[in-house]
Amino acid sequence: MTTLYGWGPMFDLPGPSPYVMKADIQMQMLGAPFTRALAELDSVAKHKAPYVVDDGVLIEDSTFIRMHFERKLGKDLDECLTPAQRGQAWAVERLLEDRLGLIMVCERWLVDANFDKGPSQFFADVPEAMRAQVISEVRGGVAASMKGHGIGRHSREERMLLAERDVGAVAAMLGEGPFLFGAKPTAADAVAYGVLAACGTPFFSTPLVALIDAQPNLRPYLARMEARFVHEAAWPSMAA
Ligand SMILES: N[C@@H](CCC(=O)N[C@@H](CS)C(=O)NCC(=O)O)C(=O)O
Numbered sequence: 001m002t003t004l005y006g007w008g009p010m011f012d013l014p015g016p017s018p019y020v021m022k023a024d025i026q027m028q029m030l031g032a033p034f035t036r037a038l039a040e041l042d043s044v045a046k047h048k049a050p051y052v053v054d055d056g057v058l059i060e061d062s063t064f065i066r067m068h069f070e071r072k073l074g075k076d077l078d079e080c081l082t083p084a085q086r087g088q089a090w091a092v093e094r095l096l097e098d099r100l101g102l103i104m105v106c107e108r109w110l111v112d113a114n115f116d117k118g119p120s121q122f123f124a125d126v127p128e129a130m131r132a133q134v135i136s137e138v139r140g141g142v143a144a145s146m147k148g149h150g151i152g153r154h155s156r157e158e159r160m161l162l163a164e165r166d167v168g169a170v171a172a173m174l175g176e177g178p179f180l181f182g183a184k185p186t187a188a189d190a191v192a193y194g195v196l197a198a199c200g201t202p203f204f205s206t207p208l209v210a211l212i213d214a215q216p217n218l219r220p221y222l223a224r225m226e227a228r229f230v231h232e233a234a235w236p237s238m239a240a
Contacts, residue, residue, distance in 0.1 A: 002027075002034040004065075006050045008235025011118055012203040014226075015235070018101055018194030023050040023062040025190035025229040029077055032069045036235050066187060077187035085181055089188040092173060092180070096195040100166040102151045103159045104199050107206040109142045110152070114204045160207045163199070167208075170196065171215035178224055185228065193225040 004027060006020030015021050020039075027034055039049035046060045052068070053059075059068045070076055078086055108118050119139075126134050146152025151159065170180075170192060179185045180192060200212035200222065212218050 002032060002052060002054045003037050004034050004050060004052050005037050005039040007039060008238060010238065012201050013197055014230045017049060018198045019062040020050040021194035021197065022190045023065045025193060026066050026077060026187055027069060028229055029185065029190065030069045030073055030075050032073060038236055038238065080184055081181055081186060089181065089186060092170060093188050093191045095166055095169065096191050100163060100199065101195045102146065102149060103163045104195065104208060106146055106152060106159060107204060107208055109139060114206065115139065118204060163208060164211055167211045167215060171218055174217055174221055177217065177221055189225060193222060197222055
């Protein structure tokens with residue numbers, strides 16, 4: 001039995017986490033049968049979602065989840081790619097997850113209005129008497145980690161200059177598609193969907209939305225990925 005742990009629909013998205021959406025889509029691409037359950041971060045060492053329990057074995061981190069199922073099922077999500085395309089796929093994944101994704105985190109966590117309508121919901125179960133203190137500590141931790149990475153040291157305007165280049169690079173790679181490397185979706189499409197959808201949700205007030213809209217091929221691409229891979233009803237209710 002295989003269970004993917006994460007979160008279901010939030011923020012007008014199939015889920016709040018690009019990494020959970022990526023793992024979900026990649027497991028579908030691999031044909032791995034699985035059920036979905038709400039993450040309990042305190043129960044896992046890395047304290048992050050997604051994680052999977054596969055026949056009693058815990059796998060943490062979306063990339064290790066992909067590797068585990070590729071190995072187990074004897075499949076390769078990038079089998080149709082040339083060696084050069086494999087390199088490009090890995091590079092675009094890193095750009096999306098390790099740069100654009102962090103800019104998206106800054107927009108959600110460091111901009112007060114976005115935090116209040118978005119990530120603050122994660123603390124709804126914290127007793128009211130301690131909620132403000134817990135929020136302040138966790139938000140402070142996110143701000144510190146963004147500073148430590150370096151992205152948090154830029155102004156919001158500077159981050160958007162970088163994001164514009166990132167979004168433009170992915171859109172240029174996609175071209176007429178229909179997927180990043182042609183007719184068949186590959187692992188990088190799952191990553192691109194997760195991060196670009198998270199940047200483009202109109203739920204948040206962020207210049208990232210306009211950057212996505214400025215690329216005429218991106219919304220149709222996201223819609224194509226959704227038509228194939230998004231099954232919102234399959235997550236348990238967040239209130240359960
Ligand atoms: N490298 C990880 C990143 C996962 C990640 O950052 N997950 C976030 C949600 S988007 C999380 O669980 N954060 C909780 C925490 O840091 O305490 C992966 O690819 O799975």
